[in-house]
Amino acid sequence: MDKKLEKYxxxxxxxxxxxxxxxxxxxxxxxxNPNMSTGHLQGKLLExxxxxxxxxxILEIGTFTGYSAICLAKGLKPxxxxxxxxINDEITEFAxxxxxxxxxxxxxxxxxxxxxxxxxxxxxxxxxxxxxxxxREYIEYYNLIIDKVKNGGFILADNVLWGDKIFDxxxxxxxxxxxxxxxxxxxxDNRIExxxxxxxxxxxxxxxx
Numbered sequence: 242m243d244k245k246l247e248k249y250x251x252x253x254x255x256x257x258x259x260x261x262x263x264x265x266x267x268x269x270x271x272x273x274n275p276n277m278s279t280g281h282l283q284g285k286l287l288e289x290x291x292x293x294x295x296x297x298x299i300l301e302i303g304t305f306t307g308y309s310a311i312c313l314a315k316g317l318k319p320x321x322x323x324x325x326x327x328i329n330d331e332i333t334e335f336a337x338x339x340x341x342x343x344x345x346x347x348x349x350x351x352x353x354x355x356x357x358x359x360x361x362x363x364x365x366x367x368x369x370x371x372x373x374x375x376x377r378e379y380i381e382y383y384n385l386i387i388d389k390v391k392n393g394g395f396i397l398a399d400n401v402l403w404g405d406k407i408f409d410x411x412x413x414x415x416x417x418x419x420x421x422x423x424x425x426x427x428x429x430d431n432r433i434e435x436x437x438x439x440x441x442x443x444x445x446x447x448x449x450x
Contacts, residue, residue, distance in 0.1 A: 242441060247282070250282055251281065251282065252268055253318065254281070254282065254285060255285065255443070257281040257284075260311070260339065260342050260343045261281070261284060261308060261311060263342075264278075264307065264308055264311070265278060265280065265281070265308060266340045267335075268306045268308070269346045269390040270306075271335075272297045272306065272332070276306050276426055277400040277406060278305055278308050278343070279305075279308040279309040279312065279373075279435075280302075280304055280308075282310060282375060282440070282441065283309075283399075283434075283441045283444070284308055284311075284312040284322075285312070285426060286444070287312040287313050287397070288312040288313070288315050288316065288438060290316070290369075291312070291313045291314075291315060291316025291317070291369060291395070292315065292316035292445070293307055293319075294316060294368055294395060295316055295318055296317060296318065296321060296367070296368030296394075297317070297318045297320075297321045297322075297368055298321060298322055298323075298324070298365045298366065298368055298369075299313050299314070299317065299321070299322075299324070299368065299369045299370070299371070300321060300323075300324050300325075300326075300363070300365070300367045300369075300370045300371070300386065300443030301313060301324070301325040301326065301370075301371045301373070302326050302360075302370070302371070302372050302373060302374040302382050302386075302388070303326070303327065303334065303356075303372070303373035303374035303375075304325040304327035304332070304336050304351065305327070305332060305336070305341045305373075306336050306339070307325075307335075307340060307349075307372070309371060309399075310323055310325045310336070310340070310345075310349050310374065311339065311340065311343045311345060311347055311349075312314075313363060313369070313371060313426075314345050314349050314415060316347060316436075321348065322348055322350055322365075323345075323348060323350065324350045324352060324356070324365065325350070325351055325352070325364065326352045326359050326360075326374075326375065327351065327352075327353055327354075328353070328354060328355055328356070328374075328375075330353045330362065330429070333351050333353050335353050336351065340348060343387070356374055356381075356387065357378070357381055358381055359381075360382075360385040360386060360389070361385065361428050362418075363389065364387060365389065366374045366390070366391050366394075367386070367389055367390050367391065367394060367396050368390075368391055368394045368395070369373060369396075369397070370386050370389075370390055370394070370395070370396045370397070371397045371398075371399070372386075372396065372397065372398040372399065373398075373399040373400070374408075374415075375416075375417040375419075376400060376403070376416040376419045376423075376448075377415050377418075378428070379398060379419055379420065379421065379423040380422060380423050380426055381420070383396070383398075383423065383426070383427075387449070390449045391449070392449055392450070393448065393449065393450075394447075394448070394449050395446065395447065395448055395449075396433070396446075396447040396448075396449070397444060397445065397446055397447075398423070398427075398444070398445040399442065399443075399444055400420065400442045400443060400446065401420060401437055401442075401443040401445045402421070402437070402439060402442055402443025403416070403420050403442060403443065404442060405415055406420075407421050407424060409430055410427045415420055424437075424445070427445060427447065432449060432450065433434055433447040433448060433449050433450060434447065434448045434450055435447040435448075
C-alpha cells in the first residue's frame with residue numbers, strides 16, 4: 242500500500258488497542274518474517290466483519306503470533322469459541338500469552354499441528370473461517386472446511402493478491418501458483434458468493450449459499 246495513503250487511513254481510523262499495538266511491536270522485534278502479522282487496518286476490518294456476523298464458532302488456519310485471532314474473537318457470541326491452528330510450535334506459547342493478556346485465554350483455543358490433520362476431527366459447524374496458512378495449501382484447506390461451514394456462513398482468505406504476483410501466470414513459485422489456482426477455483430465455485438477486496442495484500446470474502 243502507498244505509504245501516504247496508509248498514513249491517511251490510519252489517521253482517520255480508530256486507534257489500535259494497546260494490547261494489539263504491543264503484540265505487533267513485539268512480533269516485529271522477535272520473529273523472522275514479521276510482515277506475516279496482521280496489521281491495524283486489516284485487523285480492524287476482521288474485527289468489524291466478526292462483529293457483524295456475531296459468530297458462535299470461528300476457525301482460523303494460521304495463528305502466527307495471534308493478532309488476527311484476537312481481532313476475530315471480539316465478535317464472538319457469549320459462550321462462543323475461536324479455534325486457531327498453527328503448525329509452528331515455537332510460536333504458539335507467545336500467541337497464547339497475548340490471548341491471556343487480551344482476556345481471551347478461555348475463548349481462543351490454540352491447536353498445534355498440520356491443519357490437514359486437525360480439521361477432519363473438528364466437530365463444529367463454523368459461522369466464520371479465516372484462511373491464512375501456507376499459500377500452497379489454500380485449496381486443501383478450503384476443501385476440508387467448506388462442508389464444516391454453516392449455510393450463510395463466511396469464509397475469509399488472506400493474501401489472495403500476493404503483492405500483485407498473481408498476475409504472473411507463468412510463475413513457477415509454488416506459493417504464487419497455489420494462490421492463482423485457489424483464486425480460480427473460488428471463481429468457479431457456485432456454492433459461494435464471493436468478492437476480493439484490495440486491502441493490504443488482498444482479502445477474499447465468501448458467503449456459503
